[in-house]
Amino acid sequence: xxxxxxxxxxxxxxxxxxxxxxxxxxxxxxxxxxxxxxxxxxxxxxxxxxxxxxxxxxxxxxxxxxxxxxxxxxxxxxxxxxxxxxxxxxxxxxxxxxxxxxxxxxxxxxxxxxxxxxxxxxxxxxxxxxxxxxxxxxxxxxxxxxxxxxxxxxxxxxxxxxxxxxxxxxxxxxxxxxxxxxxxxxxxxxxxxxxxxxxxxxxxxxxxxxxxxxxxxxxxxxxxxxxxxxxxxxxxxxxxxxxxxxxxxxxxxxxxxxxxxxxxxxxxxxxxxxxxxxxxxxxxxxxxxxxxxxxxxxxxxxxxxx
Amino acid sequence: xxxxxxxxxxxxxxxxxxxxxxxxxxxxxxxxxxxxxxxxxxxxxxxxxxxxxxxxxxxxxxxxxxxxxxxxxxxxxxxxxxxxxxxxxxxxxxxxxxxxxxxxxxxxxxxxxxxxxxxxxxxxxxxxxxxxxxxxxxxxxxxxxxxxxxxxxxxxxxxxxxxxxxxxxxxxxxxxxxxxxxxxxxxxxxxxxxxxxxxxxxxxxxxxxxxxxxxxxxxxxxxxxxxxxxxxxxxxxxxxxxxxxxxxxxxxxxxxxxxxxxxxxxxxxxxxxxxxxxxxxxxxxxxxxxxxxxxxxxxxxxxxxxxxxxxxxxxxxxxxxxxxxxxxxxxxxxxxxxxxxxxxxxxxxxxxxxxxxxxxxxxxxxxxxxxxxxxxxxxxxxxxxxxxxxxxxxxxxxxxxxxxxxx
Numbered sequence: 266x267x268x269x270x271x272x273x274x275x276x277x278x279x280x281x282x283x284x285x286x287x288x289x290x291x292x293x294x295x296x297x298x299x300x301x302x303x304x305x306x307x308x309x310x311x312x313x314x315x316x317x318x319x320x321x322x323x324x325x326x327x328x329x330x331x332x333x334x335x336x337x338x339x340x341x342x343x344x345x346x347x348x349x350x351x352x353x354x355x356x357x358x359x360x361x362x363x364x365x366x367x368x369x370x371x372x373x374x375x376x377x378x379x380x381x382x383x384x385x386x387x388x389x390x391x392x393x394x395x396x397x398x399x400x401x402x403x404x405x406x407x408x409x410x411x412x413x414x415x416x417x418x419x420x421x422x423x424x425x426x427x428x429x430x431x432x433x434x435x436x437x438x439x440x441x442x443x444x445x446x447x448x449x450x451x452x453x454x455x456x457x458x459x460x461x462x463x464x465x466x467x468x469x470x471x472x473x474x475x476x477x478x479x480x481x482x483x484x485x486x487x488x489x490x491x492x493x494x495x496x497x498x499x500x501x502x503x504x505x506x507x508x509x510x511x512x513x514x515x516x517x518x519x520x521x522x523x524x525x526x527x528x529x530x531x532x533x534x535x536x537x538x539x540x541x542x543x544x545x546x547x548x549x550x551x552x553x554x555x556x557x558x559x560x561x562x563x564x565x566x567x568x569x570x571x
Numbered sequence: 572x573x574x575x576x577x578x579x580x581x582x583x584x585x586x587x588x589x590x591x592x593x594x595x596x597x598x599x600x601x602x603x604x605x606x607x608x609x610x611x612x613x614x615x616x617x618x619x620x621x622x623x624x625x626x627x628x629x630x631x632x633x634x635x636x637x638x639x640x641x642x643x644x645x646x647x648x649x650x651x652x653x654x655x656x657x658x659x660x661x662x663x664x665x666x667x668x669x670x671x672x673x674x675x676x677x678x679x680x681x682x683x684x685x686x687x688x689x690x691x692x693x694x695x696x697x698x699x700x701x702x703x704x705x706x707x708x709x710x711x712x713x714x715x716x717x718x719x720x721x722x723x724x725x726x727x728x729x730x731x732x733x734x735x736x737x738x739x740x741x742x743x744x745x746x747x748x749x750x751x752x753x754x755x756x757x758x759x760x761x762x763x764x765x766x767x768x769x770x771x772x773x774x775x776x777x778x779x780x781x782x783x784x785x786x787x788x789x790x791x792x793x794x795x796x797x798x799x800x801x802x803x804x805x806x807x808x809x810x811x812x813x814x815x816x817x818x819x820x821x822x823x824x825x826x827x828x829x830x831x832x833x834x835x836x837x838x839x840x841x842x843x844x845x846x847x848x849x850x851x852x853x854x855x856x857x858x859x860x861x862x863x864x865x866x867x868x869x870x871x872x873x874x875x876x877x878x879x880x881x882x883x884x885x886x887x888x889x890x891x892x893x894x895x896x897x898x899x900x901x902x903x904x905x906x907x908x909x910x911x912x913x914x915x916x917x918x919x920x921x922x923x924x925x926x927x928x929x930x931x932x933x934x935x936x937x938x939x940x941x942x943x944x945x946x947x948x949x950x951x952x953x954x955x956x957x958x959x960x961x962x963x964x965x966x967x968x969x970x971x972x973x974x975x976x977x978x
Contacts, residue, residue, distance in 0.1 A: 267806040270831070274798040394625045394664075396819050398852055415830065488795040489826060490819070490852065492627070495795070530799040533788070540800055541761055541789035 267534075275530040276523070277418055280425040281487060283522030284480030285503030287432070287515050291473045294449040294513040295466060298360060298371040302379030304500020306348050306355070306474060307481030311399060311491040312386055314344035314482055318400040337402045345478030352474025353467060379500065387493040396492045399485040421483050425519075428479060432515060435472070445469055449513070505551040511561025520562045525550070616915050617657045618643070618906055619677035620899070621670065621688030621698065622713070624662040627793075627819050630848050631690045634893030635712055636660050639687060641886050642903035652910055658903075659683060665690070667697035674698035678705035684915050685710070685924070687902040690895060692716030692764045703727045708909075708921045712902040713895035715842070716763050717771070720942040726925035729942040731905065731933075732898045733866040733949070735764075735771045738841045741949045742864040743775035745962075746839050747782050750974065752810035757787045758800060758824060759815035765789070768815025768841065785809060790820060797824050801831050810976060811837040818844055822852035829857040837975045842866060845894045845952055845959055855957040860967070860975045865894055866949045867933050869961045875932045901931040 285303050292300040317340050318324050327336035359378045363370035387393045403421075408414040436442035444465050447455040456462050484499065485491045502525060510521025529547045533540040554561070620639045622632030640658050647655050661677060663670030670689065677683050678701060686702060689695040690713035702709040703724065711719060711730040715738060720730045746752050757772060759765035769787060776782045785807050788800045801824070804812060812828070814821050821844040828836060834857070842865040850858040870876040879900065883892055892900075905927055906920075913923035928937040936946045951962040955972070966972045 267802060270802040270805075271799055274796075274802060277798075278796060392629075394627075395629055396627055396852070488823070490795065490823065492793065494793070498793075534799045534803050538787060538789075543799075544791075 271530055271534045273418065274534075275527045277421060277487060277526075278530060279519075279523035279526035280421055281480065281484045281499075281522075282502050282506045282526055283519040284425060284428070284483065285477060285499060286506035286510065286518035286522050287429070288473050288477040288480065289504050289507035290510075290513055290515050290518045291469060291476070293507070294515075295445055295469045296360070298368055299375070299504070299512075300355070300360065300473075301372060301375040301500065301504065302355065302382060302496075303477055304498070304503055305379040305382045305496035306351060307477040307484065307499065308491060308493070308496035309351060309382060309386065310344045310348040310478035310481035311485035312390055312393075312397070312493070313347045313478075314340060314402075314485070315397055315399060315491060316390070317343060318402070340402070341479065341482050344482060345475045348478035348481070349471045349474035352470045352477070355474075356467070356470045379496065383494055383496055390493065393493050396490045399489055399491050401486070401489070403486050417486060421487055424479065424483060428476060429515070429519065432472075432476070436515070441465070441468055502547075505548065509551060509554045509561055511563050514561065514563055517561050517563045524562070615657060615682045616652075616654050616910070617659050617680065617683045618903070619680075619683050619686040619688070620658055620660045620903075621663050621673050621677070621686060621694075622660075622690050622899075623665040623694075624660065626664045626666070628665045628690060628817060630818075630846060630890065631713065631893050631895060632662075632665075633890045634888075635690065635895045635899035637886070637888040637890060638883065638892045638896035638900040639712070639903045641883055641888075642900045642907065644886065645882065646904070646907045651907060654915075656907065656910070663689060663691070663694045663698075665694060667694050670694035671697045671701060674701040678702065678707050683707070684917055685906045685909070685920050687712050687899065687906060689714040691762075692719060692767070693762050695719050696763065699724055699728055705917075706921065707917050708906075708924045710902040710905060710924060712899040714764075716767050718767075722941055725940065725942045726921050727942075729924055729938045729944075731902045731936055731944050731946075732895065733947045734943065735767050735841065736774075737947045738864055738866055738949065739768070739771040739775050741951070742839060742841060742862075743772070743778070745864070745951050746811060746813075746837075746862065747776065747779045750811075750837075750977075752837060752976070753779075753782045754808075754810045755782070755784045755813055756804040756807060756809045756811075757784055757813045757815065758797070758804075759787070759789060760792045760817070760820060761789045762792060762816075764843070765792075765816050772813050772815060790816070792816070792820065794820065795823060797827050798831060801828055801833060805831060805833050805836075809836065811839055814838060814840040814844065816840075816843060818846050818849050819852065822849045822858075825849075825853040825861060826857050829854075835975045837862065839863060842894050847891060847959070850954060850957055850959070858954040858957070860972075861954045862962075862974070863952050863959075864949055865952055866947060867897060868948050868950055870897060870932075872961075873932060873934075879932055897932050901929070901933055901936060904931050905929050905936065 285307055288303045355378055359374040360371045403417045406416055436446060444460045447460055448462055448465050506521035506525050507518050509524055510517030525547050528550050529543045532546045533543040620636055622635055623629055624632045643656050643658050661673035663673050677686050685708045687710040689711055692714040695711055695714040709728050713732055715732060715735045717734040717736050720728055757769055759769040776784055814824060821840055825838055838861045840863045845863045845865045905924060908929050909920050909923035909927060913919040925938055925942060934946050936944050939945055952959045953962050953965050953967050955965050962968055967974055
């Protein structure tokens, strides 16, 4: 029983890491850049949603004209769209100027942008440096009176699965998605066969930002609180998940997220006094991966990737 | 060319934003209102207040700051001193680094003659050497790490609130002796505050035959997910969970306990969690039946309590004065009393404060040979219908309701 509930805890944590790891992988796959502000962008979405819900009258009016689950979905989509646009802005301001230069440049500039974003939330959001209670938009209650299967947990897992499935369909079955793949595999060849490279990049950032936004929403729902500085750790864990899974590989991101989450949960659950070391062990595992399997669990065999 | 300009403009804008962010971040602490307020024949007497005015514990610091200011305002209005006193409030953001620079700022100002500070013990640890080397008295209003007051720090550092040791004693007596809970799980944070709580609680538990601690888990401040720890504790089937940390993590622990079906497991804590924000964040239903101890007696039962509450309301502060407001209020009055006795010389103030015997809101405060208050009355609180209620008047004591896990 204990093992089952710890498994559940790990899966939940893994889902939250995986979503941000997918963002990292998507951007890396197409642009060969590590967009380090992904965690902060995700948390920005959580704040945007909190703000949308607390704007006087908006949520109530929506609830008045629409069934409540529709207005919840609308608000989530609005929040995620805001981060999609934010990601476009990020691309234009801190990534595009460094195109064709060393990949260290956008790495640094996105770290800086992440810090700026975090601090701006802290300064400009009302009481932004205090933890905010996140509005509970997901239904309460449990499935069949079983504490493990609360609706919220089920929805978070399902949302992760659906999001990944949609992403799979988008990348493999639509023309735009195939173009993203083409650009990711060989930019020059893709341009030669007439793919509008710039447009593909913009779409990738929009979609990536949207996914990060949904990720931020699910994380905040799982924790019930948002803090302005949550994005730093969340982003770092997501990045590690992406590296462990294989940077640039969307499915690897899920595997990596789960791996890190499992190590964390099981160290704190089954090693006496291990709680304080959960993060230490998780990050050590990342170091071991970089040393011995730099291409990640299901990454392509090329050491350059990391 | 146009493109280049656009990029330049964006970069400039970004730099401007960063500068604004930095300036706003640094300038927040020093409220220098009313320049002529503290002047007396050309002399300004200032006392510094340090505490978490922003960050996760801001609700504690702001409430205490308000109470501190109230005391000074009352003294100024009553003409207690031949000069006016001005409060300089400095934000330590619960961060030792920020606290240290705030303390530097306080001691560097020749007009500041005394300081009162801190809710977080690690922050106090960082600032104590600064006050000691400047020979400025520091009256601690809310940090409860046992080692802050010591022979080495005497007479510069005094403290009006009881230490964790002094707090854990009545809680253990209540939870282990009176309620008969024997099997405990401990969750504390990794700060000095959390670690010394774990130590103090361990010591207390050992005093009672048959009582035991089955697990100790250390968590990070700022951690959000306690489900793995709680699932483990659930399987261990304990009589109670002791939480040795502060509001935010405590509230999330309680919330997640209920989520995991542990509503019927008792959660106890010390004064760090006695705050309305705990109930807000944990949720009214989840918080029901949580027990905590707080030093001091219920304000409304104290002789000066009613007058204090009325004055606080009247002064128009938006935030509640919180668990440590009364301590900050007494700390301010002790400094004012010392100013009256010894004048405005920092060194003379140090001795005057250390030797003081002051009859204030919380009773008679005097300091022992290491600067620790000898006034240690405490009260057990329990959450009832979304409020912290004195155990003695609660429905739990009268038997109308049963605590989680009561047989």
